[in-house]
Amino acid sequence: MNEDLKGDTVSLSVNIRSRRHRVQIVDSLIMLLSSANAKGNGNSIYYYGRFISPPSIFPNDRTIQQLKSTGSLRLIRNAQVSNSIVAYDRKMRQEIFEYTDEQQVRGEYRQIASKVFDGNVFNEMTRQRQDRQAC
Numbered sequence: 001m002n003e004d005l006k007g008d009t010v011s012l013s014v015n016i017r018s019r020r021h022r023v024q025i026v027d028s029l030i031m032l033l034s035s036a037n038a039k040g041n042g043n044s045i046y047y048y049g050r051f052i053s054p055p056s057i058f059p060n061d062r063t064i065q066q067l068k069s070t071g072s073l074r075l076i077r078n079a080q081v082s083n084s085i086v087a088y089d090r091k092m093r094q095e096i097f098e099y100t101d102e103q104q105v106r107g108e109y110r111q112i113a114s115k116v117f118d119g120n121v122f123n124e125m126t127r128q129r130q131d132r133q134a135c
Contacts, residue, residue, distance in 0.1 A: 001067075001085075004060035008092070011059070025051045050122050052109055059092040 029048040032041045064085065067073040076082040 001063040004063050005088075007060045022051065046117065046121055046125065049113060049117055050125060052113070059095065061089070061092060064089045064092075 025048050029045065029052070032038060032045050032048065035041060038045070067085070068089075073082060073085065076085070
């Protein structure tokens, strides 16, 4: 369980940083799209537009699933530890639920984005980025 928690802690930290960065990107994109000179900001709009998809999290739940399926959770005598494990499991299930909701929002964004953005431009931007990273 310790290893699962360590992995989830790292994953959550990365996820939190990514979400904060995404909020800034969304704010910038909205500002650019709302500006009087939106057409003149095409490069920036495309740049920000490709980073809209929210980050995802997939918790390490092998230990909690094993504790629940075998009934071993009841063997933990320390109520605080047991309650913390259950609270952690509930929080992770909530995160997964929210991620599922975000997938729907992401799908809606893609439908709208396909009307606003040229997919070939995104592909070219991605290819250029990969070429730079390969050097």
